[in-house]
Amino acid sequence: DVQLVESGGGLAQPGGSLRLSCAASGFTFSDHQMDWVRQAPGKGLEWVGRIRDKAMSYSTDYGASVKGRFTISRDDSKKSLYLQMNSLKTEDTAVYYCASLRPPHDYWGQGTLVTVSS
């Protein structure tokens, strides 16, 4: 079975940093581009960013609200995806999901909660 398991969420202070991880299993992780999507409490979905696979040079794209503050990386040997979040703001408070959305796939983790508060 496909599994995506996020970890690393928790409480962070405004201006601080946090690193999220996503462990993948049950599919050929190295062949997949991977996305991070977040959802603030009671709000809609927001695309955070994406990292492509080795064939596409691990290129990345980011949403406007996180560009320059967040960095997505991956380690195919560990079947893991990462989200380094710097200069955190209170509005970054959300559940963060890792996902593989490129058709024909639709894989989502259960999410990890990040709370940014002083």
Place this chain on the structure above:
Amino acid sequence: QAVVTQEPSLTVSPGGTVTLTCDSSTGAVTSGHYPYWFQQKPGQVPRKLIYDTTNKHSWTPARFSGSLLGGKAALTLSGAQPEDEAEYYCFLSYSGVRIFGGGTKLTFL
């Protein structure tokens, strides 16, 4: 960056038909935006129903269909069932950057 707009809420009767739309602030939505549609029920992770404007996944009920309509992406539900009550999000691509719409809450009369 672009803004993607959906109806905040819509209602439908059991067995009825409803169309949800997805508009882009940059102009007409085209197949080049590779529109996706996701369904999210309370307490659950999202699930993709439609990709690349019209394509369904194996798990997508036949009553859902995607299209382009009047310069917007559209999701049509024909023969609505009570289990279709959910939030629906469209998702557009802009030269690599991807943006979700604000979501449409679909409820039953």
